[in-house]
Amino acid sequence: MVTIRDVADAAGVSTATVSRVFNESARVDAATRKRVVVAAGRLNYWPNGAARSLTTSRSHAIGVLLPDLFGEFFSEVIRGIDQAARRERYQILVSSSHADGNELTAAVRSMNGRIDGLIAMALDKRSAELIRRFRQSFPVVLMNTGFRIRGTSSVSIANFEGAFDMGRHLLKLGHHRLAIVKGPEGNTDAEERLRGFRKAIEDAGRARVSLVEVPGDFSESSGYRAAQTLLKARSRPTAVFAANDYMAVGLMGAFRAEGLRVPDDIAVAGFDDIGMAQYLNPPLTTVHVDAYEEGGRAVRLLLASFDPSTKSSTATEVLATHLVIRRSCGSRAPFEAGVERRPGSRARTTRKEEVHR
Amino acid sequence: MVTIRDVADAAGVSTATVSRVFNESARVDAATRKRVVVAAGRLNYWPNGAARSLTTSRSHAIGVLLPDLFGEFFSEVIRGIDQAARRERYQILVSSSHADGNELTAAVRSMNGRIDGLIAMALDKRSAELIRRFRQSFPVVLMNTGFRIRGTSSVSIANFEGAFDMGRHLLKLGHHRLAIVKGPEGNTDAEERLRGFRKAIEDAGRARVSLVEVPGDFSESSGYRAAQTLLKARSRPTAVFAANDYMAVGLMGAFRAEGLRVPDDIAVAGFDDIGMAQYLNPPLTTVHVDAYEEGGRAVRLLLASFDPSTKSSTATEVLATHLVIRRSCGSRAPFEAGVERRPGSRARTTRKEEVHR
DNA sequence: TTGTAAGCGTTATCAG
DNA sequence: CTGATAACGCTTACAA
Numbered sequence: 144m145v146t147i148r149d150v151a152d153a154a155g156v157s158t159a160t161v162s163r164v165f166n167e168s169a170r171v172d173a174a175t176r177k178r179v180v181v182a183a184g185r186l187n188y189w190p191n192g193a194a195r196s197l198t199t200s201r202s203h204a205i206g207v208l209l210p211d212l213f214g215e216f217f218s219e220v221i222r223g224i225d226q227a228a229r230r231e232r233y234q235i236l237v238s239s240s241h242a243d244g245n246e247l248t249a250a251v252r253s254m255n256g257r258i259d260g261l262i263a264m265a266l267d268k269r270s271a272e273l274i275r276r277f278r279q280s281f282p283v284v285l286m287n288t289g290f291r292i293r294g295t296s297s298v299s300i301a302n303f304e305g306a307f308d309m310g311r312h313l314l315k316l317g318h319h320r321l322a323i324v325k326g327p328e329g330n331t332d333a334e335e336r337l338r339g340f341r342k343a344i345e346d347a348g349r350a351r352v353s354l355v356e357v358p359g360d361f362s363e364s365s366g367y368r369a370a371q372t373l374l375k376a377r378s379r380p381t382a383v384f385a386a387n388d389y390m391a392v393g394l395m396g397a398f399r400a401e402g403l404r405v406p407d408d409i410a411v412a413g414f415d416d417i418g419m420a421q422y423l424n425p426p427l428t429t430v431h432v433d434a435y436e437e438g439g440r441a442v443r444l445l446l447a448s449f450d451p452s453t454k455s456s457t458a459t460e461v462l463a464t465h466l467v468i469r470r471s472c473g474s475r476a477p478f479e480a481g482v483e484r485r486p487g488s489r490a491r492t493t494r495k496e497e498v499h500r
Numbered sequence: 501m502v503t504i505r506d507v508a509d510a511a512g513v514s515t516a517t518v519s520r521v522f523n524e525s526a527r528v529d530a531a532t533r534k535r536v537v538v539a540a541g542r543l544n545y546w547p548n549g550a551a552r553s554l555t556t557s558r559s560h561a562i563g564v565l566l567p568d569l570f571g572e573f574f575s576e577v578i579r580g581i582d583q584a585a586r587r588e589r590y591q592i593l594v595s596s597s598h599a600d601g602n603e604l605t606a607a608v609r610s611m612n613g614r615i616d617g618l619i620a621m622a623l624d625k626r627s628a629e630l631i632r633r634f635r636q637s638f639p640v641v642l643m644n645t646g647f648r649i650r651g652t653s654s655v656s657i658a659n660f661e662g663a664f665d666m667g668r669h670l671l672k673l674g675h676h677r678l679a680i681v682k683g684p685e686g687n688t689d690a691e692e693r694l695r696g697f698r699k700a701i702e703d704a705g706r707a708r709v710s711l712v713e714v715p716g717d718f719s720e721s722s723g724y725r726a727a728q729t730l731l732k733a734r735s736r737p738t739a740v741f742a743a744n745d746y747m748a749v750g751l752m753g754a755f756r757a758e759g760l761r762v763p764d765d766i767a768v769a770g771f772d773d774i775g776m777a778q779y780l781n782p783p784l785t786t787v788h789v790d791a792y793e794e795g796g797r798a799v800r801l802l803l804a805s806f807d808p809s810t811k812s813s814t815a816t817e818v819l820a821t822h823l824v825i826r827r828s829c830g831s832r833a834p835f836e837a838g839v840e841r842r843p844g845s846r847a848r849t850t851r852k853e854e855v856h857r
Numbered sequence: 858t859t860g861t862a863a864g865c866g867t868t869a870t871c872a873g
Numbered sequence: 874c875t876g877a878t879a880a881c882g883c884t885t886a887c888a889a
Contacts, residue, residue, distance in 0.1 A: 146882055157860045162884055191613030193553040194882035197865045218575035225596050236593050239582050256548030363779050396779030422720050422753030424781040503866055514876045551866035554881045
């Protein structure tokens with residue numbers, strides 16, 4: 144391994160000077176700098192990150208705690224995180240799938256000293272206490288968690304509003320017998336979507352509308368199974384809202400396999416608006432979520448919390464969602480792909496800032 | 501920040517002893533250990549990773565260089581990498597989207613000292629020289645790169661064979677006018693799939709079969725556009741092979757929008773077998789690839805290269821692919837979802853091991 | 858503008 | 874079984 148010492152020797156300067164050249168931290172004579180740069184280039188030297196973070200106590204890396212789930216939504220979030228982080232020259236250390244609190248603790252602990260802050264995603268309430276503890280070691284930003292922590296920023300999605308809008312939409316289309324395929328237990332996005340959908344129905348007056356709730360876990364196959372369950376019931380719903388697009392695809396696959404036509408025989412709606420949604424057959428009516436943007440925001444909030452001048456300010460951002468009406472629910476939406484987006488009526492991106500002390 | 505010193509003082513022992521307790525590196529008296537554990541617990545101490553890797557010159561982390569592309573395939577690969585790494589208590593430092601060689605170099609350099617090895621994915625040939633240079637700093641495993649580097653393990657997919665099988669399948673179904681939607685320029689997977697498909701057609705005797713090649717970039721929308729291009733041509737193909745499933749979805753969306761039925765009016769096939777493929781309408785005939793498994797293999801190869809006893813051995817693994825015949829090409833495949841998989845005829849997972857010296 | 862040297866939090870060697 | 878102490882590679886006062 145070639146160290147700063149080697150470069151210093153080769154260039155005939157002290158290690159301090161080499162360091163200054165690489166950090167542009169102080170003026171260095173042009174000629175000296177040149178010697179250093181040349182020597183470093185020849186030796187193929189680059190500063191050791193671990194040593195650097197030990198002295199500066201800054202790692203220029205952020206940790207990302209992902210949920211067990213995967214698929215396009217999370218892949219988009221990571222992309223957003225990665226891009227935003229790279230722009231500020233930060234690296235990202237990711238860790239996913241934590242079976243329980245112990246694994247989660249282990250994962251975060253092992254990041255100790257390697258990250259300047261943490262983005263924690265889609266944790267359930269039981270993890271709140273753990274996160275609160277981590278917070279003493281470094282700043283944290285919460286993403287899609289149901290809980291908030293005082294002094295900690297968070298980003299999330301207007302799940303409730305999006306699902307509410309979808310409920311209203313389906314009701315407006317004249318559906319009375321509705322069903323929802325729920326997401327995984329303990330998942331906040333899933334719970335909020337359920338709440339929002341229920342609310343739309345309650346508001347419509349329960350007597351006139353029925354709602355069947357079927358379990359799901361955000362996977363296509365769980366959507367497929369949910370459809371089978373629904374078809375077994377004596378009175379089949381006329382519209383099914385899946386708590387995410389993957390399950391909606393599973394639903395549509397199952398209905399088609401049973402010879403039902405979507406939307407003529409049964410309407411299907413999803414949530415997330417994954418890239419494929421507009422190309423499905425039929426194109427999927429869903430709730431648009433900007434996952435990429437959400438990832439970027441999480442990074443920006445985290446970086447802001449590193450900055451001493453804004454350190455004590457905390458923000459709670461809720462990203463707007465909006466209905467995207469396509470053909471899977473049978474409304475007369477435009478036929479062409481790629482032109483159907485329209486702003487939703489209620490959900491607005493929201494930012495609440497609090498300054499402590 | 502609480503350090504090993506604090507714990508040592510609190511427990512009335514030396515830092516060496518605390519270190520021994522945390523590393524289980526040497527026998528420590530049960531009572532002493534207890535004192536240390538209690539003190540550490542009370543202070544909420546955990547070793548600093550940077551300091552640790554500085555002394556041990558091991559970071560217990562692996563770097564992952566991702567391509568600009570995204571979507572389910574890569575998200576699956578990462579999942580596979582993450583799981584395998586976590587099993588061995590390794591962390592992963594990811595970096596994606598490198599516009600050019602300079603960005604790539606910068607990304608890898610900044611990992612210096614923070615990773616024990618690197619998984620480099622889907623790089624084009626121009627990056628081969630860069631990687632060769634990195635190799636002097638730490639072991640590298642190549643994933644889905646066209647090139648090989650002596651002394652470096654690699655994992656890839658039987659793209660050629662998969663596409664060849666698909667070509668044969670379409671020909672066997674009686675198609676004479678074929679089209680392929682290609683993947684991004686410089687992408688090896690895309691190039692191999694093109695080669696394999698061409699080969700199947702050449703083998704069939706060029707005179708009888710025509711092949712139109714349309715550009716694409718692995719995105720749904722590029723598939724959509726490709727379909728529009730194809731439909732403008734005077735003699736429309738009877739079957740279109742998309743170099744990945746996302747583009748196949750775009751194709752199907754476009755054909756349906758134009759009032760064509762798949763597969764009755766035109767057959768569509770894909771590559772990758774993403775989770776959704778079997779639930780699409782119609783279910784997509786495609787080539788199955790185990791992305792998750794590929795990620796895991798890359799990790800295992802990398803970890804093997806850390807082990808001094810196997811250090812000098814190098815493996816080249818090619819993961820088998822196999823045709824998954826569903827309904828988008830009109831063959832009489834089973835109607836039910838989830839039961840259609842069958843092993844391909846040619847592609848076999850392959851492992852070539854070389855021991856140097 | 859440059860060099861000296863202390864120190865960042867660990868681990869590992871060597872005595873005891 | 875335990876403790877001193879010298880690294881590890883770098884940054885950063887402080888001096889020159």
